[in-house]
Amino acid sequence: MFDHTTAPFRLNPGYRLQYEEAQQCQVLLYPEGLVKLSDTAAEILGRCLEPITRERLIAELQRDYPDADSLSDDVREFLNDARRQDWIVAAED
Amino acid sequence: MWLLAELTYACPLQCPYCSNPLQLPASRKRELSTGEWLRVMREARKLGAVQLGFSGGEPLVRQDLGELIAAADGMGFYCNLITSAIGLNEARIAEFREAGIRHIQISFQGSDRETNARFGGSDSFEHKLAMTRETIRQGIPLGLNFVLHRHNIHQVSDFLHLAEGLGAEFVELANTQYYAWALHNRDQLLPSAAQLEEAEAAANRFRQRHRGNMRALFVAPDYYERRPKKCSNGWGTTFITITPEGDVLPCQSARAIEGLEFPNVRQDSLENIWRGSSLFQKFRGTDWMQEPCASCPEKENDLGGCRCQAFLLTGDAHATDPICELSPEHHRVGDAIRAAQAHAEAGEDAVPLLFRNTANARKLATAEA
Ligand code: SF4
Numbered sequence: 071m072f073d074h075t076t077a078p079f080r081l082n083p084g085y086r087l088q089y090e091e092a093q094q095c096q097v098l099l100y101p102e103g104l105v106k107l108s109d110t111a112a113e114i115l116g117r118c119l120e121p122i123t124r125e126r127l128i129a130e131l132q133r134d135y136p137d138a139d140s141l142s143d144d145v146r147e148f149l150n151d152a153r154r155q156d157w158i159v160a161a162e163d
Numbered sequence: 164m165w166l167l168a169e170l171t172y173a174c175p176l177q178c179p180y181c182s183n184p185l186q187l188p189a190s191r192k193r194e195l196s197t198g199e200w201l202r203v204m205r206e207a208r209k210l211g212a213v214q215l216g217f218s219g220g221e222p223l224v225r226q227d228l229g230e231l232i233a234a235a236d237g238m239g240f241y242c243n244l245i246t247s248a249i250g251l252n253e254a255r256i257a258e259f260r261e262a263g264i265r266h267i268q269i270s271f272q273g274s275d276r277e278t279n280a281r282f283g284g285s286d287s288f289e290h291k292l293a294m295t296r297e298t299i300r301q302g303i304p305l306g307l308n309f310v311l312h313r314h315n316i317h318q319v320s321d322f323l324h325l326a327e328g329l330g331a332e333f334v335e336l337a338n339t340q341y342y343a344w345a346l347h348n349r350d351q352l353l354p355s356a357a358q359l360e361e362a363e364a365a366a367n368r369f370r371q372r373h374r375g376n377m378r379a380l381f382v383a384p385d386y387y388e389r390r391p392k393k394c395s396n397g398w399g400t401t402f403i404t405i406t407p408e409g410d411v412l413p414c415q416s417a418r419a420i421e422g423l424e425f426p427n428v429r430q431d432s433l434e435n436i437w438r439g440s441s442l443f444q445k446f447r448g449t450d451w452m453q454e455p456c457a458s459c460p461e462k463e464n465d466l467g468g469c470r471c472q473a474f475l476l477t478g479d480a481h482a483t484d485p486i487c488e489l490s491p492e493h494h495r496v497g498d499a500i501r502a503a504q505a506h507a508e509a510g511e512d513a514v515p516l517l518f519r520n521t522a523n524a525r526k527l528a529t530a531e532a
């Protein structure tokens with residue numbers, strides 16, 4: 071079992087992230103359906119198309135959104151969730 | 164929204180539970196062309212469809228499948244291939260991968276070579292195993308589909324072990340649902356309550372013992388439920404099925420309902436059909452309902468169940484799906500279960516299974532005429 075808090079991860083290659091005109095939002099597509107994503111979720115997952123570590127991801131987001139409060143906690147929580155749902159998986163090296 | 168593209172009814176297998184119509188077309192000449200499929204896919208995308216399932220028949224029979232996948236992926240569809248693996252090889256898997264296929268589902272007719280050959284009508288077990296391994300090796304997410312009925316439902320545990328050994332991510336243990344060929348063969352296929360219970364218990368035991376990466380979904384046959392399922396998640400809400408010749412259906416089996424007119428993509432745009440055709444309006448929402456559904460507090464949960472099943476079992480497509488215990492026709496389901504039991508006790512060969520092939524389709528058509 072890989073640990074996303076230390077090892078690099080990426081968006082599950084079986085999933086597809088895209089903007090949907092009909093839903094007017096970013097969605098995540100998978101074999102049985104789709105989930106609509108909040109802007110924040112889409113922003114985070116959009117940075118996981120290539121392998122990345124949690125620390126790098128948080129640092130990048132802090133750089134791009136210097137005014138966001140509690141950013142690192144929110145990202146950690148989101149990633150725990152994303153890991154549970156297999157949205158992110160271990161990055162193959 | 165889902166687009167289900169039934170590319171062809173041609174199939175090298177002959178499963179006696181096939182959901183394709185009993186009247187199989189005599190020729191493939193009337194199938195939609197590559198260009199027509201591309202137009203339909205573009206129109207579906209505009210309507211908001213994102214999931215696309217290529218099925219059939221056997222979609223691999225179409226030589227333009229790779230081209231269709233590539234175009235669909237380019238349009239932003241998430242492409243699924245639903246196949247028996249007959250006609251698949253290493254090069255084609257690579258071609259589809261290149262084209263952007265996201266998920267492949269391979270169906271099995273049994274957990275061993277003999278059962279698989281008996282119900283698929285062709286000795287294909289080793290090939291299916293090889294193609295499952297190859298799909299995984301090429302890194303394409305894969306699910307296995309095991310269609311259950313009275314004669315193979317005892318193999319659930321074997322099949323789960325087989326799937327795990329192969330490295331599958333997802334297994335669907337899908338009980339036959341009784342439409343089309345399966346309905347015709349219902350007496351020979353419907354399992355007993357005891358068989359069903361044992362199979363579900365086997366699936367649960369497996370899940371508890373193997374907390375691995377493989378997910379397993381068990382889908383019971385409607386006949387043993389107390390409430391019906393929503394008709395394809397709500398008639399005209401989620402699914403568009405296009406038949407090989409371009410008819411547009413709200414669900415795969417809608418052609419079972421007599422007296423409906425089916426719009427065709429050769430005559431009209433998908434948007435007009437989806438929004439305006441009388442077919443898609445007919446059972447949308449709850450206004451069409453009769454009693455007991457019309458005044459039932461549960462009507463939003465199941466929308467009165469499946470329209471095709473209502474028609475096939477009661478002769479009235481507006482009736483409550485007789486799977487529901489509140490349906491005045493519910494006894495028909497019990498009758499069917501008893502009839503199947505009586506058949507099983509009489510010995511299997513009393514009435515043989517009718518396998519799905521053109522010769523048998525012709526026989527049925529003559530018998531009806
Ligand atoms: S159910 Fe069997 S016969 Fe029917 S299309 Fe599928 S593989 Fe072919």
Ligand code: SF4
Nearest residue numbers: 456459461462467487
């Ligand atoms: S009576 Fe109709 S609406 Fe009520 S539970 Fe049965 S099928 Fe559903």
